[in-house]
Structure formats: structure tokens, C-alpha cells
Amino acid sequence: KSSLMAGKRGLVMGVANNRSIAWGIAKAARQHGADVALTYQGDALKKRVEPLAAELGASVVGHCDVTDGPSIDAVFAEVERLWGGLDFLVHAIAFSDKDQLTGRYLETTEQNFSRSMLISCYSLTAVTQRAERLMRGGGSILTLTYYGAEKWMPHYNVMGVAKAALEASVRYLAADLGPQNIRVNAISAGPVKTLAASGIGDFRYILKWNEYNSPLRRSVTVEEVGEAATYLLSDMSRGVTGEVHHVDAGYHVVGMKNPDAPDI
Ligand code: NAD
Numbered sequence: 001k002s003s004l005m006a007g008k009r010g011l012v013m014g015v016a017n018n019r020s021i022a023w024g025i026a027k028a029a030r031q032h033g034a035d036v037a038l039t040y041q042g043d044a045l046k047k048r049v050e051p052l053a054a055e056l057g058a059s060v061v062g063h064c065d066v067t068d069g070p071s072i073d074a075v076f077a078e079v080e081r082l083w084g085g086l087d088f089l090v091h092a093i094a095f096s097d098k099d100q101l102t103g104r105y106l107e108t109t110e111q112n113f114s115r116s117m118l119i120s121c122y123s124l125t126a127v128t129q130r131a132e133r134l135m136r137g138g139g140s141i142l143t144l145t146y147y148g149a150e151k152w153m154p155h156y157n158v159m160g161v162a163k164a165a166l167e168a169s170v171r172y173l174a175a176d177l178g179p180q181n182i183r184v185n186a187i188s189a190g191p192v193k194t195l196a197a198s199g200i201g202d203f204r205y206i207l208k209w210n211e212y213n214s215p216l217r218r219s220v221t222v223e224e225v226g227e228a229a230t231y232l233l234s235d236m237s238r239g240v241t242g243e244v245h246h247v248d249a250g251y252h253v254v255g256m257k258n259p260d261a262p263d264i
Helices: 022-033 042-056 069-083 110-134 157-180 203-213 222-233
Strands: 009-013 035-040 057-063 088-091 139-145 183-191 246-247
Touching: 009 022, 009 069, 022 035, 022 042, 022 088, 022 222, 035 042, 035 069, 042 057, 057 069, 057 183, 069 110, 088 110, 088 222, 110 139, 110 157, 139 157, 139 222, 157 183, 183 222, 222 246
Parallel strands: 009 035, 009 088, 035 057, 088 139, 139 183, 183 246
Antiparallel strands: none
8 A cells, every 4th residue: 555646536437347457557546546436338248347446445425428428417416526636547448340341441330430439539529628618727538449540450440440549648637637637648558358358359469479479478467457547647647748658568669570489
């Protein structure tokens, strides 16, 4: 336990279960003394998120589906009622039709393209619009991205395009909000076995490939992403904004397969 985050109040969006990256971030922020509030998407996840929040001593501020503006408004109204202000916001939300996270990107439909962009990219801007008003003394906003935004990855397809736009959004939002001392950053996490990841074709192969070929020769945990996130959410990173910080066991520096890696 540390007091790095003492006095900081943060909304964490995107906990689905105890394997979620958002859960790793919520846990780490709590361990460092932050007050944390969670949202859930729909009744099915409510049943999972409520006990997790209780375990953590976190608040639950209601249902939020980012395709439904009034539900975003309701959650931020609840945060205002609870705390009167907000110091940090975590956006760990993405979605694409599973059928299009396999095969060729070329096959993406207009409907799934728009929906993936709305949920995985625009939603950061939508929640940032609401957070701005509550972050009166400055703040820190964090989203989650993946290396598939920068380079082609098998099966990542439309999600790679959405993450590229998400990373560009981080830079534009950082410039817009910098004068108010609100910082906006992203963590580019290495592959982690979560509910969302299980929708990606051949995910096990991707995970193994990263383990064998990353400089640290392993994958990362949600706890490690959580600790790095806590740095970006804390005043330790007060000089950092618009950044995409890789927490991927170093995989993004690798240009070629490790010749010693076993076959997968
Ligand atoms: P997860 O399934 O635990 O979390 C995804 C969350 O998105 C869920 O809580 C879900 O409820 C939420 N969500 C989806 N559609 C929504 C909507 N319309 N409204 C509100 N919430 C919605 O999976 P995760 O891997 O922890 O994903 C969190 C973030 O991390 C995502 O942005 C994902 O792209 C990113 N990421 C994941 C990995 C990985 O390998 N798991 C790697 C890099 C980045």
C-alpha cells in the first residue's frame, strides 16, 4: 500500500470480470490509495462488477453503454453526486463483431466498421467531453490500445484501424485539454487473455508468439498494466500527455522472430 493516489477520485470504465485490464487498473489505483468508481455494461455484467467493487471498496455508479448517450450522462451525474469532481478517468472499452476479427480486413462491412469505430474510438471522446466539466483542478485520462494500431497483425483487422484512430484521438484530446492541465494518454498493452481478446482469431497463437519473441520473453499481466497505468494517472507523470506508452514486455521494439524461439 502507498499513498501515491491518496485524495484522487477516479472513474474506471470497462470492468467485465476479474481478468479485465480495467480490473487490474482499478486494483492498482486502490492499492495506491485512490477512491475508485466502476461502471458496468448491462445487467449481466452488473452481477459480476458489484461483488468485485465490494471486494475492492469501490463504488458502482451504474450502467453505461457508450452507444447510449443518456447512459453516459447518467453515470457522470452519479459521479458528480458522489464526489463533486473527478481526478482521473480510465477508458478500457472496445468492441467489434467477432466474425470480422478473423480472415481479411477487406471483408469489413460498413455497419461493423461504424460500430467498431463508435464503441472503440469515438467513445473516448464522448466520455472525455463529460469528464472535462468535472476535472476542475486538472486530471488524467487513460485509454487502452494495442500494437495492431501501428503494424498489421493477423485477425486484428477493423480493430487495428479503430485503435489507430483512438491513438490519434489521444493526441488531439491532449492538445485540446492541456491548457486545463487535463492529460490524455494511452497504454499499448501486450496481449492478455480477457473476454474481449477471446473474440480475436488465433489469440492463443498471438499470445505464444509474444511470449517467445518479446525482449522479456513473457506476456504481461493485468497487474503490470495496472501499475503502469497508476503512474500515468498519478502526479508522477504530470509532465506527460498525448503519449502512447507500451506495456508489452518490449515486443514493439522487435523487428524479427527470435531465432531461439520454439515452434508454436
Ligand atoms: P474485457 O472484455 O475485460 O473488457 C472490455 C470491456 O469493454 C468490457 O467491460 C465491456 O463491457 C466493455 N464494452 C464493450 N462494448 C461496450 C459498450 N458499448 N459500452 C460500454 N462498455 C462496452 O477485455 P480487455 O482486454 O480488458 O479490454 C479492455 C481494453 O483493453 C480494450 O480497449 C481492449 O482493446 C484493450 N486491449 C486489450 C488487450 C488484450 O490483449 N486483452 C491488449 C491491448 C489493448
